[in-house]
Amino acid sequence: MAELTADRTKEVMxxxxxxxxxxxxxxxxxxxxxxxxxxxxxxxxxxxxHTGIEKSCEDKSYWKVxxxxxxxxxxxxxxxxxxxxxxxxKLIGLEIPPRAKYLRTIFLELNRIHSxxxxxxxxxxxxxxxxxxxxxxxxxxxxxxxxxxxxxxxxHTRYFQVGGVIEDIPLGFEKKLAExxxxxxxxxxxxxxxxxxxxxxxxxxxxxxxxxxxxxxELGVTGPLLRAAGEPWDLRKAVDHLVYPEMDFKxxxxxxxxxxxxxxxxxxxxxxxxxxxxQALAALPDGPHISEDxxxxxxxRSELSTSMESLIHHFKLVTEGFRVxxxxxxxxxxxxxxxxxxxxxxxxxxxxxxxxxRDPSFINLQAFRDMSVDTYVADMICSLGMLDPILxxxxx
Amino acid sequence: xxxxxxxxxxxGEIERDRPGSVLATSFDRDQAALLVDPEQVLAVLGWLRxxxxxxxRFLSSLHVADYLPAEPRFGVHYELLNRDRVERIxxxxxxxxxxxxxxxxxxxxxxxxxxxxxxxxxxxxxxxxVFRGHPNLTRILMPDDYVGWPQRRDFPLGGxxxxxxxxxxxxx
Numbered sequence: 001m002a003e004l005t006a007d008r009t010k011e012v013m014x015x016x017x018x019x020x021x022x023x024x025x026x027x028x029x030x031x032x033x034x035x036x037x038x039x040x041x042x043x044x045x046x047x048x049x050h051t052g053i054e055k056s057c058e059d060k061s062y063w064k065v066x067x068x069x070x071x072x073x074x075x076x077x078x079x080x081x082x083x084x085x086x087x088x089x090k091l092i093g094l095e096i097p098p099r100a101k102y103l104r105t106i107f108l109e110l111n112r113i114h115s116x117x118x119x120x121x122x123x124x125x126x127x128x129x130x131x132x133x134x135x136x137x138x139x140x141x142x143x144x145x146x147x148x149x150x151x152x153x154x155x156h157t158r159y160f161q162v163g164g165v166i167e168d169i170p171l172g173f174e175k176k177l178a179e180x181x182x183x184x185x186x187x188x189x190x191x192x193x194x195x196x197x198x199x200x201x202x203x204x205x206x207x208x209x210x211x212x213x214x215x216x217x218e219l220g221v222t223g224p225l226l227r228a229a230g231e232p233w234d235l236r237k238a239v240d241h242l243v244y245p246e247m248d249f250k251x252x253x254x255x256x257x258x259x260x261x262x263x264x265x266x267x268x269x270x271x272x273x274x275x276x277x278x279q280a281l282a283a284l285p286d287g288p289h290i291s292e293d294x295x296x297x298x299x300x301r302s303e304l305s306t307s308m309e310s311l312i313h314h315f316k317l318v319t320e321g322f323r324v325x326x327x328x329x330x331x332x333x334x335x336x337x338x339x340x341x342x343x344x345x346x347x348x349x350x351x352x353x354x355x356x357x358r359d360p361s362f363i364n365l366q367a368f369r370d371m372s373v374d375t376y377v378a379d380m381i382c383s384l385g386m387l388d389p390i391l392x393x394x395x396x
Numbered sequence: 397x398x399x400x401x402x403x404x405x406x407x408g409e410i411e412r413d414r415p416g417s418v419l420a421t422s423f424d425r426d427q428a429a430l431l432v433d434p435e436q437v438l439a440v441l442g443w444l445r446x447x448x449x450x451x452x453r454f455l456s457s458l459h460v461a462d463y464l465p466a467e468p469r470f471g472v473h474y475e476l477l478n479r480d481r482v483e484r485i486x487x488x489x490x491x492x493x494x495x496x497x498x499x500x501x502x503x504x505x506x507x508x509x510x511x512x513x514x515x516x517x518x519x520x521x522x523x524x525x526v527f528r529g530h531p532n533l534t535r536i537l538m539p540d541d542y543v544g545w546p547q548r549r550d551f552p553l554g555g556x557x558x559x560x561x562x563x564x565x566x567x568x
Contacts (some may be wrong), residue, residue, distance in 0.1 A: 046537065047536060047539070055551075217453070219511050332456060332475075353462075354462070360513075362518075
């Protein structure tokens with residue numbers, strides 16, 4: 001009978017969550033030590049969607065790597081392309097034309113809005129706000145429509161190429177984009193109206209999952225998570241990259257670094273990204289959309305039937321690809337989740353000897369333990385959503 | 397980035413405090429790199445982090461490249477960032493392959509940069525580089541019982557056995 005009367009409130013139970021669980025936002029497994037409802041220890045187990053992309057890249061010529069690396073972090077494919085193409089352009093010293101810089105900026109920022117919409121819809125869903133998912137995915141579909149119109153694909157577009165972008169935007173794209181840009185801030189206002197006055201949402205997020213700015217920096221966390229803790233660190237402002245220096249936009253920062261601040265920062269970023277798209281669209285210069293260096297860039301289709309030299313270049317580029325002088329480059333850009341770095345090692349052949357991605361989700365996931373220990377299980381799920389890991393990027 | 401003369405100044409100052417730790421410098425494609433003695437890598441990383449006037453306090457990325465057939469073949473790269481001046485510097489330690497039965501070793505920098513925890517595990521997982529003093533050096537992305545170091549250049553691509561054999565058993 002002594003067993004029945006024993007105090008069981010201090011008993012620790014180990015619970016496995018995932019890897020197949022809707023609240024883990026992908027194939028993530030969590031081993032959680034619970035004392036009642038309180039998380040005492042949490043260990044993320046990753047690797048379930050490791051597909052060896054980095055290894056496979058070593059067997060592809062430089063331009064064939066692009067479709068591969070897009071599929072790592074599958075909601076921010078334009079960013080992977082930009083990190084990789086930027087690294088290869090640095091390796092070969094190729095300057096991209098102004099129109100390509102503007103187009104890249106437009107698509108990167110559209111992709112950032114898209115990524116944040118997926119995050120907002122799924123995270124709000126975790127907290128019970130089901131309608132948010134439909135509203136966010138409605139706007140997300142409009143962005144995918146724009147991607148499809150310009151690139152032919154809704155996801156994994158293979159649009160950025162070494163030297164610029166593969167095609168110019170089609171007729172009517174600018175009008176459609178302008179309509180989207182005019183409407184998006186209104187939509188974001190509607191999301192805020194739905195969530196910011198929702199008592200359940202506020203109670204679930206305010207004061208939950210706080211990690212200090214110093215600790216986040218120690219753990220290498222970047223992106224909206226770091227900015228929510230009050231650190232205004234954004235590579236778009238810090239580094240001279242594409243046309244960001246010419247754009248007028250703000251870096252939203254939080255104050256206490258709880259889950260509510262993380263939500264506020266990302267929502268504000270959507271509006272700022274819309275402003276960037278708007279300005280880049282207004283200032284979009286004429287000119288070529290891709291570099292005209294025939295050693296690295298395919299000649300236009302029309303030249304193939306008239307110019308022998310173009311035909312030779314085309315043949316060489318498609319069969320062997322271009323060769324890159326030995327060297328190594330680390331290229332970092334500001335992705336939707338933080339610093340996305342791409343390291344490329346060239347050995348003089350037409351295939352990279354090593355491609356490595358510093359994926360922000362992979363690094364940020366290390367802060368998950370600090371965010372969840374000594375909170376309730378339900379808050380841990382909320383913190384995981386606010387961390388916004390994409391497991392395809394974590395596992396690569 | 398520190399420019400080429402700036403890099404030489406950094407090298408000179410480290411050499412004054414820690415003689416013999418920096419083997420070479422390189423400044424290529426606007427990227428500054430210090431090639432350091434693997435035995436003294438922590439001293440150099442700590443110096444770059446803590447020395448007044450340096451302040452490379454943020455470890456952006458830790459990754460490994462296999463330079464086969466060069467010898468020493470493994471390069472452990474530390475991409476350091478000074479966020480105040482927005483300057484990056486790469487610290488590179490080259491490790492020789494000690495042979496089939498042994499693994500190359502280097503000191504773990506988790507004590508200096510806690511962010512390196514997962515990245516050192518990744519490097520161990522894919523290249524078999526042992527980080528001495530790492531709190532939990534186990535495989536991170538590959539299965540725990542996996543044999544081999546798949547990102548090494550002499551590890552073949554493909555030929556991975558399929559682990560789901562239901563269809564084979566059923567349909568031959």
